[in-house]
Amino acid sequence: MSSLLRFFENELQIACLAFMAVVYAVRLLWIFRFKTRRDRTFPAGDERAGAGYSLMNIVMPGAMESTRKRPFFYAQFVVFHLGVAAAIVGTFIIPYSPGLFGRAAFVRLFQAVVGAAFAVGLIRLGRRLTNPVLRSVSSPDDYFSLVLLIVWFGTAVLALPNRPERGEGPLLAYFGLTAFFLAYVPFSKICHYLYYPFTRYYLGRSLGHRGALPPARKAKELA
Amino acid sequence: MPHIEIEGVRVEVNEEGFLIHPEEWSEDLARVLAKAEEGLDELTPEHWAVITYIRGYYVDKSLAPMVRKMCQATGFPLMKIYDLFPSGPAKGACKVAGLPKPDGCV
């Protein structure tokens, strides 16, 4: 393995992770500078149950009409994000636990997940480029972030077998893009996962307080 | 701007059918409005009792009268007003009497 690749797999990742962490910390401080207002009313429900239900939204496709009506769209979302998780985990396994990828079945599993995410990414890019609603609101960042991820998935599929002796190109690309990704994320829509807990918590807490969420389980039986 | 025609003259109305310029109202216009907006083919003396009261009140005070006052002046119970003007005192009777749209969510 060349010293460049070793640098890419190790020091560069750590530096970029540290940078991302610092920016995230500043971003969180920025979020907390905005104020919240205390609700002064008697509750009609349970705030914590509401917040909990709301936070679980991504694993409850039946909870929203929008995802209930589009199960294939939801499935794409799951596959895409599993691919993100797998590709990120790969950047830790390769430098620090390469033995795990010694087993071919394990590598193939990761490649399959990331490969499926790559395919979903292409489908979603096609949608973003052709659907008039998305075209009316999408910014360059929206397109770029998606393209970045698609390319990254592609390099991951090629790099995950971790064979630098057969050519370091895929590995350098994979880790290089990961480093770029880590530095770019805090300024892009990609860091929506940082905001998800906030929006869902505040919405869930407010609606939980009002008894609007979670929906009453025995709704149909009360008569 | 939407409008209705009466004897070749265009009278402007707003999107709900209320007159933009209340001073353009006439009894003939009331008949046109009643037909177009309330589906009333003819206006009986009972209709006119209500319309005349509302019009007089508006000309005097630049306000729509409360339904209570309409009932008191005409002697009609509340249900009668709704029978005469299906859309009710605000959207039915006041409109036919040529008042501008009353303020508020109604």
Next chain:
Amino acid sequence: MTRRRKAPSAVVDSPLDTRTQAKAKEDRRPSVVEGRLKTYEPGNNVGRFLDLLAGRISRPLAVSMTACVHCGLCAESCHYFLTHPDDPTMTPVWKADQVRKIFKRHVDWAGRIVPWWVKAGTLESDEDLNRLKNIVFGTCSACRRCTYNCPMGVDTGLLVRFARGLLTELGIVPEGVFNVSRDQWETGNQMAVSEDDYLETLAWMRDEVRTELGTDAVDIPVDKPDCDILYTINPREIKFDPRSIAHAAKIFHLAGASWTMPKWGWDQTNFGLFSGDDRLGAYVARNVYEAADRLRAKRIVISECGHGYRSTRWEGYTWADFEQTRPTESVVVTVKRYLDEGRIAVDPARNPQPVTFHDSCNIARSGDLIEEPRQVLRRVCADFREMHPNRRENFCCTGGGGLLSMAEYRPLRLEAAKIKADQLRATGATLVCTMCHNCVDGLNDVIKHYKLPMKVVQVLELVSGALAVPVRKD
């Protein structure tokens, strides 16, 4: 993937009409002179808008601004877009983005340095502010259906209210919004009903119920202290249709309730919810809470009004910084209690017509009452049937968000109402019951426009019609 040609935007191009504002200034109306009611002044309105945006935005709304990933799932939850499927400007995401892009440019990070990259944008003139007015007042009823369908939890409904509040501060509002706000500031109620009008109408309804029940023991007490219930109403019930007051009086009498209405602070509606003006919201809500304090009432009961319920039961306490100390409930809940306790007896056979129920946005999505009205309706109607979707997934009556007071946006909202018309027609019901006065008028508009063979009723009307032998005799 869909390939559709984009339609021209249906956003109504309504110019800023300040004639009634000018008159209010000329007449030196107290609310204008004292600066409570804002009017439009040419000047640095864009600058003021940006300052207000940065200064007022709360944390939940700030994260609603940043969290949107432009996935487009909200589009098909909105009645405006569903009826204009070729017009992206009718989607919640596009509408929210018109405010969001300004936030990105002036408050957020990346948008300040490379605005074009994140599609940040700005406003340049009062015409731009007026266009924003037409979007946030004219293409959205703030029903929050999109909020419930967003995977990220972006609250577009609340975001629209926030944007409205900024524009209201600058006097850049539809004329209807200004007029009603002026009336509510100056007279304490939304329709400028005078105290005499109010008292006269209450006395009239009292007499009607006395005649109907054949007893003088019926009363509508005004300003009676130490009662169980302080009953508050919608000014529409005084000005245009007091029958609902009669229904309430009859039911309270038969249930043996100890109740009163206040001489001041009887308006439970709240235009501050629609205009985004928290100060107006606080003023109106506080009038009710202070009336309850003054009369030492044990609970506040709110007549059937959606936005009034939400404003008085929920938002008002926060706007007014008033700690809730007494139960505050809808009259439907009060009536349900009477039925549960056997204080009134009803016979559902007296309401044989097929009835469906329309859940109001401010009660079901932003509040807590879903099963309660149904429990009442099942006891007072012989043929109750649900519409679909229902409960929190119901579609707005299309008259919400104050749209009924803004005539210029009516044609567009009636187009958007096609969804509602189809929904109503599919029930086969001849009556649609709702707990909200706004919905009554909104649904009436839909019924008239789409020529549906239906009538709108409220819960108290059906309960009143089903009252059997009174449980208590005098």
